[in-house]
């Protein structure tokens with residue numbers, strides 16, 4: 135390296151000497167010898183460097199100037215758009231979202247960091263906002279199935295997404311942290327217009343329900359996964375086992391009563407279900423179709439209920455659910471139901487809390 139450098143320097147020496155014998159340094163460019171030219175600077179450079187090199191320098195200069203203007207403009211815009219972030223992790227994200235309630239949802243992590251929405255035009259109204267508590271415990275007045283799909287993403291999620299597209303259905307995915315390689319399907323589901331909610335990172339009852347602190351640590355972990363995929367932490371939660379689970383009593387008596395209240399104070403809302411396809415246990419696709427088309431809990435008439443929150447699963451072992459899904463969708467569409475993703479305005483379904 136040094137040798138090559140020296141070689142280049144020594145080669146430039148003779149021309150320096152000819153043009154400027156009294157130069158203090160060896161690298162004085164030849165152009166300085168033309169500084170006495172009467173025709174002015176522009177002509178002087180052109181004459182000294184030659185027309186071709188002058189053009190090349192001019193083009194490079196213009197490109198560099200444009201790049202500088204673009205870069206500086208971007209930085210100024212970012213600084214102006216950035217909300218004040220004091221918290222870190224999920225708290226920081228929530229703070230950022232509270233500062234930008236009207237920005238579009240679907241923002242990338244960079245967008246979220248810079249406090250701006252993405253360009254897909256969907257509002258960020260799903261974002262956690264502890265101030266917003268006007269949930270809909272009433273009826274929306276139209277026959278709706280809120281299909282809720284737990285425990286994915288997995289190898290079955292892509293097939294579920296394609297079935298939903300084929301029938302023009304929207305659904306809600308309550309996701310877990312089991313299969314990192316399928317996490318991009320969270321973003322894909324969101325892109326296709328479905329709602330993403332948090333189920334649990336570990337789905338280990340003994341761990342998640344060992345204490346309220348453990349529950350929120352698990353919620354933070356799955357929130358971070360979702361945030362990375364869709365750009366913000368949504369307000370939708372499904373408790374492992376539902377809010378009516380009594381398995382949690384084995385680990386922490388009274389925890390569900392406490393959590394049901396506390397998640398809402400933090401700006402989340404939890405959804406239970408009023409009908410299950412029964413795929414939490416081993417069942418054939420036919421049995422799943424049967425369970426999924428029964429009357430909702432507490433009713434005798436399959437068509438009497440305006441709002442059905444239907445529980446099913448898209449975890450890796452639930453190939454039978456994928457098989458049964460088209461039949462379930464056709465059944466409800468024939469009865470005049472539409473399949474919608476949960477929103478902040480959707481009917482909220484809560485179970486009776488048993489622990």
Ligand SMILES: [Zn+2]
Nearest residue numbers: 284285374375
């Ligand atoms: Zn689950």
